[in-house]
Amino acid sequence: MERTWWKESVIYQIYPRSFYDSNGDGNGDLAGATAKLDYLKDLGIDIIWLSPIFKSPNHDNGYDISDYRAIMDEFGTMEDFGRLLSEAHARGIKIMLDLVANHTSDEHPWFIESRKSRDNAYRDYYIWHDGKNGGPPNNWESFFGGPTWEYDDKTGQYYMHLFVKQQPDLNWENPDVRHEIYDMMKWWFDKGVDGFRMDTVNMYSKAPGFPDGEPIPGTPYGDKSPHMHNGPRIHEFLKEMNREVLSKYDIVTVGEAPETSVEDAILYTGFDQGELNMVFTFEHMWTDYQNATQWCDLKFDLVKLKNALSSWQTGLHEKGWNSLYWNNHDQPRVVSRFGDDGEYREVSAKMLAACLHMMQGTPYIYQGEELGMTNVAFSGIDDYDDVATVNAYREYTENRGVSHGDMMRYIHQTSRDNARTPMQWDNTENAGFTTGKPWLKVNPNYPVINAKAQVNDPDSVFGFYKKLIRLRKEHPVIVYGDYELLLPDHPAIFAYLRKLGGETLLTVCSFQKECVEFSVPDILPLEKAKLLLSNYDSPDITRTFTLQPYEARVYLFA
Ligand code: TEU
Ligand code: CA
Numbered sequence: 001m002e003r004t005w006w007k008e009s010v011i012y013q014i015y016p017r018s019f020y021d022s023n024g025d026g027n028g029d030l031a032g033a034t035a036k037l038d039y040l041k042d043l044g045i046d047i048i049w050l051s052p053i054f055k056s057p058n059h060d061n062g063y064d065i066s067d068y069r070a071i072m073d074e075f076g077t078m079e080d081f082g083r084l085l086s087e088a089h090a091r092g093i094k095i096m097l098d099l100v101a102n103h104t105s106d107e108h109p110w111f112i113e114s115r116k117s118r119d120n121a122y123r124d125y126y127i128w129h130d131g132k133n134g135g136p137p138n139n140w141e142s143f144f145g146g147p148t149w150e151y152d153d154k155t156g157q158y159y160m161h162l163f164v165k166q167q168p169d170l171n172w173e174n175p176d177v178r179h180e181i182y183d184m185m186k187w188w189f190d191k192g193v194d195g196f197r198m199d200t201v202n203m204y205s206k207a208p209g210f211p212d213g214e215p216i217p218g219t220p221y222g223d224k225s226p227h228m229h230n231g232p233r234i235h236e237f238l239k240e241m242n243r244e245v246l247s248k249y250d251i252v253t254v255g256e257a258p259e260t261s262v263e264d265a266i267l268y269t270g271f272d273q274g275e276l277n278m279v280f281t282f283e284h285m286w287t288d289y290q291n292a293t294q295w296c297d298l299k300f301d302l303v304k305l306k307n308a309l310s311s312w313q314t315g316l317h318e319k320g321w322n323s324l325y326w327n328n329h330d331q332p333r334v335v336s337r338f339g340d341d342g343e344y345r346e347v348s349a350k351m352l353a354a355c356l357h358m359m360q361g362t363p364y365i366y367q368g369e370e371l372g373m374t375n376v377a378f379s380g381i382d383d384y385d386d387v388a389t390v391n392a393y394r395e396y397t398e399n400r401g402v403s404h405g406d407m408m409r410y411i412h413q414t415s416r417d418n419a420r421t422p423m424q425w426d427n428t429e430n431a432g433f434t435t436g437k438p439w440l441k442v443n444p445n446y447p448v449i450n451a452k453a454q455v456n457d458p459d460s461v462f463g464f465y466k467k468l469i470r471l472r473k474e475h476p477v478i479v480y481g482d483y484e485l486l487l488p489d490h491p492a493i494f495a496y497l498r499k500l501g502g503e504t505l506l507t508v509c510s511f512q513k514e515c516v517e518f519s520v521p522d523i524l525p526l527e528k529a530k531l532l533l534s535n536y537d538s539p540d541i542t543r544t545f546t547l548q549p550y551e552a553r554v555y556l557f558a
Pocket of ligand 1: 100330
């Protein structure tokens with residue numbers, strides 16, 4: 001397999017609004033991110049992914065862009081961005097931006113023009129359609145509630161929006177749209193950015209004719225999923241983008257791709273495909289979903305989680321490349337989700353880190369994950385900001401018979417705002433995130449969980465992430481080794497082997513607080529075992545040993 005820098009890198013996601021506020025207005029900003037570069041350098045990461053920083057009316061926190069070539073007012077200026085980029089580069093850190101090109105804001109000048117008249121030059125930049133039987137063109141429900149279509153009085157047609165109505169979908173069938181996006185990408189690359197994370201990249205191509213989806217019981221809607229994910233022209237579009245833009249630069253790309261199978265992923269990321277470097281899969285994120293929705297309080301199933309991750313590990317091996325993530329700005333905090341955010345918070349946060357980082361792929365760390373930050377439980381819906389959460393609360397309590405209490409429990413478990421509370425820097429007011437009033441409340445556990453308490457402690461969660469990142473640089477088997485799952489049906493242990501040349505790496509993780517026994521496979525010679533990493537004090541290796549609560553061990557046999 002070809003060795004490349006983006007396979008050997010660790011990526012850190014900054015959600016700028018919640019990272020660090022440099023001027024006391026309550027919103028994190030670009031100067032704030034610059035101020036924390038030394039913290040990231042100390043952690044050891046290679047690349048920063050910045051969630052959208054572009055001009056936006058913020059109906060979906062920057063994922064609704066009104067000018068792709070300008071910086072959002074709250075985040076600063078283009079000079080601030082230039083400083084962040086050059087200061088990052090000076091530290092050997094690369095920066096990737098978030099390409100949100102499935103849709104724009106309804107305040108984007110293209111859409112303002114598009115809705116003016118049916119013969120406007122920008123009409124076909126978006127997806128306009130006549131209604132059907134006095135209603136929308138089809139029965140698709142938008143991701144964040146309500147129909148996928150919005151009627152526009154002015155011209156008597158509907159436009160498509162897979163997300164909120166302030167996020168009209170671009171019409172990728174139109175070559176002018178594609179070339180506008182490519183030009184914009186080149187413009188950023190020419191400024192020196194190092195890559196793009198591509199939002200909802202597998203939604204650009206929709207099924208021709210926009211067919212109705214299968215009815216979803218208990219709702220007036222149909223399932224849009226098979227008609228707007230991985231559509232018929234998606235690979236043609238991405239190959240074109242690669243040919244015209246990506247292949248001209250030494251950059252890194254990752255596409256967000258829900259509802260994508262391993263076979264699809266090989267098409268997107270295949271080394272010989274000329275599309276993307278990697279995609280984000282969602283299978284492991286859906287192991288605690290019920291009836292295809294996050295709004296429930298189901299506990300995840302470890303066997304499902306292992307199978308989801310392992311099928312990607314083996315399926316992409318030597319064909320394409322994996323991204324590895326537990327967290328991002330859309331997901332609840334992993335220590336609360338798959339670990340224990342009470343008594344075993346620190347050990348389980350470390351175990352989860354080891355479990356993920358020892359797999360094949362490029363690991364992503366979402367801000368605060370390296371501190372073991374947890375979910376939050378605000379008492380009322382008014383404390384929530386996320387449009388998906390607020391809309392779901394209304395829909396489920398008003399139309400789907402869910403009680404306030406149940407819905408709040410679901411929100412505490414799964415809301416995107418769990419990830420978006422401000423970064424916890426120290427134990428001073430507002431966690432040291434801002435001297436003003438934070439845009440979203442700080443998690444009240446900041447006096448205990450914060451960066452200041454951890455950065456100088458090698459035994460902290462932060463210290464553990466540092467070690468993980470360092471090990472990746474020292475042992476090619478962590479990056480390039482093949483993967484074999486052990487004990488696929490074991491309900492509490494996640495264990496696997498990685499092999500490269502004569503070396504074997506064994507990772508063993510317990511996902512429970514009860515002690516549990518593990519036996520090292522007979523083919524591995526115990527006398528050759530070297531302990532690389534553990535979240536307990538130097539345990540001894542025996543053929544069979546007992547794993548403590550949420551224990552993780554990584555051994556190298558060389
Ligand atoms: O997320 C796409 C998205 O919302 C998916 O997570 C989708 O809801 C899920 O697959 C359904 O199961 C991206 C961004 O990460 C998110 O923050 C934005 O709100 C969204 O696109 C719209 O741009
Ligand atoms: Ca600010």
